[in-house]
Amino acid sequence: MNLESLGWVDGLALLGLAVSFVIGLWRGLVFELMSIAGWIVAYLLAQRYSPSMAGWLPIGAPGSALNLIASLVLLFVIALFVWALLSWLLQKAISASPLRPVDRVLGGVFGLLRALVIGLVLVSGIRLTPLAGSTDWQASRAVQGLGLVLEQIQPWLPDAVARHLRAAAAGHLSSAQKG
Secondary structure (H helix, E strand, O other), rough: OHHHHOHHHHHHHHHHHHHHHHHHHHHHHHHHHHHHHHHHHHHHHHHHHOOOOOHHOOOOOOOHHHHHHHHHHHHHHHHHHHHHHHHHHHHHHHHOOOOOHHHHHHHHHHHHHHHHHHHHHHHHOOOOOOHHHHHHHHHHHHHHHHHHHHHHHHOOOHHHHHHHHHHHHHHHHHOOOOO
């Protein structure tokens, strides 16, 4: 593969892949998984307990949207902070064990998978915009590869999403064939 023949879209895709890989290597698999779990747990806890906490906050009128949003944000941040402390402690325990190299390598693999998912989300979104019709976008090898992956996973996507992606892909294929 000749790097000089890569367009800016492919360059950004490679940069994103490399950055995600390095972050995964640096943080390790356990910390990466704990981070994702932390966001989910913080969201669920905030959703569950913010109505109860809203009455205790002196922000906005009791029961108002501002009061509920403030309690939701506060609980989310507190839960995320506590989870981050637990993640840090777990990471320190793994760093002191012989599992550290394995954790780091698996973190790099996780980083590659994260980059793939981010790429799929970006390609899915951009397919629905005029940018998908640009020559740089259509010439991108990364976009073509991610498009093939999207075609393969469409049976597992929600029907509305898959329908929009098929329509967007068909629209850009027909406009590319006309030009």
